[in-house]
Amino acid sequence: MRLSRATLGGLAEHVRRPDYDWKAQRAGIVHFGIGAFHRAHQAACTDAAMAAGDRDWRITGVSLRSGDVAAQLNPQDGLFTLTERSGGGAQTRLIGAVGRVIVAPQDPEGVIAALAHPDTRIASFTVTEKGYLRRADGALDWDNSALAADLAGDGAPRTIYGFLAVGLARRRASDLPGLTLVSCDNLANNGRQLAALMTAFLGRTDPPLADWFVRECRCPSTMVDRIVPAMTEADRAAVARDIGLDDQGAIITEGFTQWVIEEDFASVRPRWEAAGVQFVADVGAHEAAKLRMLNGAHSALAYLGLERGHEFVHQAVADPAIRVLVERIMQLEAAATLDQASGIDTIAYVDRLMKRFENNALQHRLMQIAMDGSQKIPQRWLEPLAINQRAGHDCPATLAAIAAWCRHVRGDRRVVDDPQAAQLAALWQGHGQAGIAKALFGKDGLFAASWTASPMALAQLEQLLA
Numbered sequence: 001m002r003l004s005r006a007t008l009g010g011l012a013e014h015v016r017r018p019d020y021d022w023k024a025q026r027a028g029i030v031h032f033g034i035g036a037f038h039r040a041h042q043a044a045c046t047d048a049a050m051a052a053g054d055r056d057w058r059i060t061g062v063s064l065r066s067g068d069v070a071a072q073l074n075p076q077d078g079l080f081t082l083t084e085r086s087g088g089g090a091q092t093r094l095i096g097a098v099g100r101v102i103v104a105p106q107d108p109e110g111v112i113a114a115l116a117h118p119d120t121r122i123a124s125f126t127v128t129e130k131g132y133l134r135r136a137d138g139a140l141d142w143d144n145s146a147l148a149a150d151l152a153g154d155g156a157p158r159t160i161y162g163f164l165a166v167g168l169a170r171r172r173a174s175d176l177p178g179l180t181l182v183s184c185d186n187l188a189n190n191g192r193q194l195a196a197l198m199t200a201f202l203g204r205t206d207p208p209l210a211d212w213f214v215r216e217c218r219c220p221s222t223m224v225d226r227i228v229p230a231m232t233e234a235d236r237a238a239v240a241r242d243i244g245l246d247d248q249g250a251i252i253t254e255g256f257t258q259w260v261i262e263e264d265f266a267s268v269r270p271r272w273e274a275a276g277v278q279f280v281a282d283v284g285a286h287e288a289a290k291l292r293m294l295n296g297a298h299s300a301l302a303y304l305g306l307e308r309g310h311e312f313v314h315q316a317v318a319d320p321a322i323r324v325l326v327e328r329i330m331q332l333e334a335a336a337t338l339d340q341a342s343g344i345d346t347i348a349y350v351d352r353l354m355k356r357f358e359n360n361a362l363q364h365r366l367m368q369i370a371m372d373g374s375q376k377i378p379q380r381w382l383e384p385l386a387i388n389q390r391a392g393h394d395c396p397a398t399l400a401a402i403a404a405w406c407r408h409v410r411g412d413r414r415v416v417d418d419p420q421a422a423q424l425a426a427l428w429q430g431h432g433q434a435g436i437a438k439a440l441f442g443k444d445g446l447f448a449a450s451w452t453a454s455p456m457a458l459a460q461l462e463q464l465l466a
């Protein structure tokens with residue numbers, strides 16, 4: 001039987017149930033991008049907050065394109081199971097925090113109404129780096145067709161900016177308070193970036209609303225961390241055998257989770273502290289450590305591991321030739337760029353990360369991490385390279401990882417899932433192996449705004465590519 005409110009009697013006894021009446025809770029959060037990571041992270045934390053006594057924080061999920069998650073969760077009344085796996089075993093709990101999922105192209109008015117509802121106080125996002133529609137310099141890509149349509153008011157909204165603009169306009173017209181916009185994506189200073197991008201969009205479409213947005217809304221920066229592999233049919237079948245019901249929305253993740261949030265909200269918020277969430281004045285140090293060490297190492301494992309024929313993270317980190325490079329990236333090259341006054345114990349952090357990477361109970365595919373590399377490498381690799389270059393430090397391990405990424409995006413070895421795949425392949429075709437490094441990272445290169453390589457670094461990269 002399919003998991004749902006009506007079939008809970010068939011759920012295995014070892015599965016932990018929500019410690020609150022999830023059916024009676026109203027929705028207080030609208031979340032864009034309700035994929036696996038959100039369900040394993042923010043939804044689980046919100047579930048814990050309501051179990052601790054908070055009320056009316058259920059989540060209305062929004063899928064901007066695909067109807068897959070709606071097909072998984074809506075027939076299940078929003079219910080799904082979350083399984084934490086490690087070498088020591090597995091624990092499964094039922095999550096009741098999600099109310100429903102709206103597929104935006106099918107019901108754009110439903111999304112707008114949810115944003116404008118008086119109970120809604122937070123809009124949150126896991127739309128990935130490419131979902132913010134930024135150019136290489138970080139500004140909005142005004143040439144993007146969906147963004148251009150929203151700017152022109154051509155039909156129903158298509159982007160987060162278009163939906164937010166209409167929803168916020170209705171809130172202002174109804175004399176409702178502003179929203180807190182919580183980005184949970186791997187962007188440096190994600191809150192400030194979202195605030196600047198949203199203000200820029202509103203500045204072109206509705207300047208008075210832009211002023212209202214700046215006064216009434218808040219965009220706290222956050223750092224999120226949890227490894228959540230993409231689910232397979234084999235994974236779902238294993239969960240079904242374990243829990244006694246078919247759960248099409250099931251998620252498998254690691255035991256570790258971390259969420260650090262800047263304490264800057266437009267109104268009330270859930271007591272996410274119940275799930276161990278940290279509220280701080282400035283997330284910068286936590287964010288930099290995570291992006292440059294964990295995410296930087298993850299990307300290195302992905303491209304270096306795929307080159308050597310590996311499929312999963314735990315296989316790549318067990319490869320001695322890769323392991324030594326990844327350890328150097330974290331311990332020396334990334335750690336050197338962090339603020340020493342932050343108090344982060346980088347040695348202990350690297351040790352914890354390596355143990356997480358070695359967790360063979362999680363089948364975390366390298367191809368999943370390799371997606372959208374052009375959107376990820378600026379904050380994961382290029383910013384630390386620029387900092388180290390100014391300090392006169394050499395970064396051979398990071399350059400080796402960049403060389404592997406360059407070969408990956410050439411497009412002749414495997415499918416490249418990247419919004420700039422065509423442009424990167426064209427650069428390879430036009431410049432070849434001898435000129436691709438300069439075309440990407442030279443003075444006028446595609447990524448020069450993030451890192452303009454020194455002549456020595458270019459020579460090293462060219463040698464690695466040769």
